[in-house]
Amino acid sequence: xxxxxxxxxxxxxxxxxxxxxxxxxxxxxxxxxxxxxxxxxxxxxxxxxxxxxxxxxxxxxxxxxxxxxxxxxxxxxxxxxxxxxxxxxxxxxxxxxxxxxxxxxxxxxxxxxxxxxxxxxxxxxxxxxxxxxxxxxxxxxxxxxxxxxxxxxxxxxxxxx
Numbered sequence: 011x012x013x014x015x016x017x018x019x020x021x022x023x024x025x026x027x028x029x030x031x032x033x034x035x036x037x038x039x040x041x042x043x044x045x046x047x048x049x050x051x052x053x054x055x056x057x058x059x060x061x062x063x064x065x066x067x068x069x070x071x072x073x074x075x076x077x078x079x080x081x082x083x084x085x086x087x088x089x090x091x092x093x094x095x096x097x098x099x100x101x102x103x104x105x106x107x108x109x110x111x112x113x114x115x116x117x118x119x120x121x122x123x124x125x126x127x128x129x130x131x132x133x134x135x136x137x138x139x140x141x142x143x144x145x146x147x148x149x150x151x152x153x154x155x156x157x158x159x160x161x162x163x164x165x166x167x168x169x170x171x
Contacts, residue, residue: 051159058152059124060110066103070096121160128156
């Protein structure tokens, strides 16, 4: 086909990367819920959620115990009482640890609760940026992985193909 001739109408003549998709008429591929990556990702998400919960508990206890444990790194738009923030982290941490244990035990309720908790943790760590910016960014990345892994594993769904 020369450069002067327009491509035929429809998806068949559209080159990949020019607005067309290489898969089934624009629908994104569904991850195989039985693949090793997805199953391993859910197991790893359970471990991460359990560890993230325990670390949030410890982080919350230190914020509740003494306000001078954490130092503010510069100014920030959000000004939050550190003791109150410690209670939020403590409660989220306990629920996250229990949910992580539920994921490792293959409990059905734990998947949805894990997605909600990882989302809440992501927002909570964003608000915790002025105290420990590097730690908050690391936990945000872990939360994104947990959300991806739990959304990729959909029991009872057969892959489109």
